[in-house]
Amino acid sequence: MTKTVTLAVSGSISAYKAADLSSRLTKSGYDVHILMTQAATSFITPLTLQVLSKNPVHVELMQEENAKIINHIELAKQTDLFILAPASANTIAHLAHGFADNMVTAVALALDSGIPKLLAPAMNTKMYDNPITQANLQLLKENGYQEIEPRSSLLACGDVGRGALAELDVIVKKIEEKIHE
Template sequence: MNVLLGVTGSIAAYKAAEITNRLTKMGHNVDVLLTESGSRFITPLTLQTLSKNKVYMDMFEEIVPSEVKHISLAKKADLVLIAPATANIIGKIAGGIADDFLSTVVMAAANHTPVYIAPAMNTNMYENPIVQENIEKLTRLGYHFIEPKASLLACGDLGKGALADVEDIIKTITEHEI
């Protein structure tokens, strides 16, 4: 399975290394799309080493001049996973905004490729009515959500918003393979 893994700017971004490593060891190809904010929490080198693939961040980097990379990655993908997904990326996708590599690839892939979103954010952000409306809208449009768990969050708050367990994320997306 060709998995596109989107990694956004959440403290849970470090768990993307485990997701990448586990999927790669299971024999899946993982192409990582790292947002600018995500790169503040985990380095491209870590994800590149684990995936054995280039990590994509810059939509305008010419890798193969004859290839439109966000389109070719979208066509290649069997599944898109955004883990962790911030309120920002959820809002962008719900609003049809494609202003970075990840959001552009999702817009190109979503009509023919399943997209799984694993939110990770503070409880107050997750429970914000706007975020919940965006999640409901995307669910109606066929996007799949992997629910965050209740936990002691990095900010010290206790509540729902922590990234789902890596085991649950892997199980959810690999069951899609059927």
């Protein structure tokens, strides 16, 4: 039986890496459904991810194409594993505090508690190390999320430090481990 991976993409320069991640997961036989925040669409187009995943990409929360289906609820029901990569500070904060104001956070809140939930932060070092972001990450961990920690690197802003999206090999390995538990 094909497993469904719901890949949520939030607004970070690392959003372009979602294309490679989606492609790798699709080629590995997963049914990949992609959710994007509006900010993510500034970094990569939904069409790119649609072509690579071979599924529609969901951006608008209130865009219901079938009146008999509540899209974010149905997507949550189909999910075998949820991953937010890249996870921006903004989306992490929204998830930690229960906001459901976009497709990513609405689907995440509608997930069954037994669904594996991963997040791979990507942001400036100071944003990642900020006590508020760390508290939000801790709250998510207490509620069933597992963090794939960012790596130290030269960041897009020119700073050097922890905050770069984890290597895709690390992310794919973690997805495979969690989905086969």
